[in-house]
Amino acid sequence: MRNAWTITPEPYGSPAAAALWRAYYTEVSDRWYLLHEGRRTDPAELERGIAAENGSQLAPPTGQLLVARYEGDPAGTAGVRLADTGTAELTRVYVRQELRGKGGAALLVGAAEDAARALGAARLRLDTRSDLTEARALYARLGYAETEPFNDDVYAEHWFVKTLS
Secondary structure, eight states: OGGGEEEEEOOTTSHHHHHHHHHHHHHHHHHHHHHHHSSOOOHHHHHHHHHHOOOGGGSTTTEEEEEEEETTEEEEEEEEEEEETTEEEEEEEEEOGGGTTSSHHHHHHHHHHHHHHHTTOSEEEEEEOTTOHHHHHHHHHTTOEEOOOOOOOTTOOEEEEEEOO
8 A cells, every 4th residue: 555655754863763674674683683693683782783873975966764664653765875976776665574565664775775876975885795685686676686796795795786766
């Protein structure tokens, strides 16, 4: 249901953005540790990871955090930040698990593309992991093409780029 979704810019430190960041980080961290070490993230390590990325790079004038709401409730995020002249990076694309399959992720990515254009970007790039198969399928479906690595992030295993028209 498209009209159930709203997407608006929001400060990275807002209560909704902070709660969604915690949910996102917990999920991707737990997925990684379960796959590689057969355990969930240690609570102290989880808190350090959440605190280490406050989201300040997703603030104007060089970035933007978007919060999606489903029927008024915080449901997901997407962020963009300028990487270099003409290029922005897509990050923190997340939709709460119980709301997946309702079109929110594609709407978030579309809104992030608009935000990247508004920042002056002509292309949008991202990295992701092999185990995040849903994300890789989403990006391919939305016209992102796999490309050569553009960073040396230890968790990055796939890199995508899309020219923004």
